[in-house]
Amino acid sequence: MAISCANSVADGNQRELVQHGSMFFPIGCYADDMSTDTVPWHWHEEFEYALDFQKETVFLVENMRVRLLPGDGIFINSGVLHSVDRSGRGKFHSGVFHSRLISGNRDSIFWEKLVKPLLSDSALRYVVLHREIPWQNQALSCFQSAWNAVEAEQEDYENFVRYQLTAALGLLSRNCPVITQSLSCQERIDAGRIRAMLEYIDANFAYELTVEEIAASVNISPSTCLRCFRQLMNTTPMQYVKITRLEKAAQMLKTTRKTAKETALDCGFNDVSYFTKAFREKMGVTPKEYRKQTKK
Numbered sequence: 318m319a320i321s322c323a324n325s326v327a328d329g330n331q332r333e334l335v336q337h338g339s340m341f342f343p344i345g346c347y348a349d350d351m352s353t354d355t356v357p358w359h360w361h362e363e364f365e366y367a368l369d370f371q372k373e374t375v376f377l378v379e380n381m382r383v384r385l386l387p388g389d390g391i392f393i394n395s396g397v398l399h400s401v402d403r404s405g406r407g408k409f410h411s412g413v414f415h416s417r418l419i420s421g422n423r424d425s426i427f428w429e430k431l432v433k434p435l436l437s438d439s440a441l442r443y444v445v446l447h448r449e450i451p452w453q454n455q456a457l458s459c460f461q462s463a464w465n466a467v468e469a470e471q472e473d474y475e476n477f478v479r480y481q482l483t484a485a486l487g488l489l490s491r492n493c494p495v496i497t498q499s500l501s502c503q504e505r506i507d508a509g510r511i512r513a514m515l516e517y518i519d520a521n522f523a524y525e526l527t528v529e530e531i532a533a534s535v536n537i538s539p540s541t542c543l544r545c546f547r548q549l550m551n552t553t554p555m556q557y558v559k560i561t562r563l564e565k566a567a568q569m570l571k572t573t574r575k576t577a578k579e580t581a582l583d584c585g586f587n588d589v590s591y592f593t594k595a596f597r598e599k600m601g602v603t604p605k606e607y608r609k610q611t612k613k
Contacts, residue, residue, distance in 0.1 A: 337363055342475055343415035344482075346467040349401075350408045352601070353611050356401035357564045358515060358550070358557075364435075365393040366460045366485075367411040368446070374409060375402035378443045379508060380549040385409075390446035390457045392489060394435060397442050398512070398550075406601065410464050419483050431486045439505075441493055452492050459485035507545045510535050514542065514554070522561050523585045528554050562586060563599050570604055571611045577604040 337345030343363070349356070351374070358377070367376070368390035376383040376391055377400040385391055393399055395416065416436065420428035435441060446453040463481040466474045517534035518526065531554045532542035546554050566584040569575060578589050581604075586592035596604050 337361075337413040337415070343418050344412060344463075344467065344478065345414075346412045346464050347410070348408070349411055351401060351403040352406040352408075353607075355403060355564045355567050355600075357561065358398055358400045360396055360398045360512075361413065362395050363413045363415045364395055364486075365399075365411060365413045367391050367393075367409050368457055368460055368464075369410040370407060371409065372405055372407040374405050374407045376400070376443075377402055377551070380504065380551065381443075382551060383443065383445060385445065388448045390453075390460060392444045392446065392456075392460075392485075394438075394441050394443065398508070399443075403599075410461075412460065412464050412467070414482060418479060419486060427483065431483065431490055434490045435486065435493075438493070444489060444493055452488050456485045456488040459488070504549065507549055510537060510541075510545050511549050514545070515557075518554075518558055518561055522558060522565060523583060525585075526555075526558050531558075558585075559595065560599070563596055566592070566596060566604070567600060567607065570608045580604065 337343060349367075367385070370385050370387050370389060372387065374385050376385060376393075378393060379398050382402070383391060416428075416432045420432040422428070446457050448454045448457060459481040463478045463485070466478045466481070513535045514531050517531060528539045528542055532539045535542075537545075542554055546552055546557060550557065552560075562584045566580050566586075569580045569583065570577075573580075575583065577593065581587075581589045581592035584592075586595075593603055596607070600607050602610065
């Protein structure tokens with residue numbers, strides 16, 4: 318079975334480091350469970366889709382909160398910052414695939430007709446897919462069929478998966494111009510600043526941080542820093558720092574044997590009681606309970 322749980326790890330520029338699939342078949346399919354998993358802010362070269370939501374789930378895509386209900390789906394373009402609000406603690410399926418799975422090289426008709434239009438459209442950040450809209454229902458069915466085929470791994474499933482994804486991208490390419498989510502020139506500038514500030518936070522989350530230091534990392538004022546975070550990520554710099562520390566702590570609890578106290582200190586929390594309270598508020602369980610859940 319080629320399905321696994323999502324385990325997003327990003328580098329200092331919030332670019333995801335996980336390899337999705339293999340060099341020969343670059344797609345990864347995941348069964349996501351927000352009761353135990355976290356999906357921190359990240360981006361990747363690959364396209365991504367999510368569907369089969371068991372309950373309402375909120376995706377955070379740059380400056381947007383995207384509410385998805387059972388039956389809905391979402392397509393996220395290459396290079397777009399995104400995350401998942403785990404407060405709903407729902408389950409869903411996702412697929413992450415590289416464009417070369419469809420196009421091969423850039424001399425192909427598949428690149429020109431399907432991949433290039435999506436990658437070159439700076440206004441296309443994401444598309445919400447609804448079952449009641451015929452072409453979107455077709456795209457969802459294609460994405461779901463691809464996910465199911467990767468799970469089953471039946472004979473010649475690779476060709477079937479490529480066919481289904483090609484059909485889905487064809488539907489998106491033909492229909493997306495009327496529903497794209499556009500960023501203004503200022504928002505694109507702010508998006509670049511945000512990526513650089515996230516890089517700084519990721520490299521320094523274990524240390525004391527202030528808004529002034531974060532702003533100085535990209536040579537902007539504290540007020541501009543606050544505006545960037547509020548407008549593009551719907552949060553504040555220090556709230557993002559706190560969330561980053563908690564997500565790092567969750568990952569550490571899953572992958573190491575460090576105690577809750579050691580984890581707290583390594584992730585920038587000097588007060589263990591506060592760490593435990595904050596962790597429970599975000600994850601719904603204490604650090605100790607979370608470790609037990611994820612070790613099952």
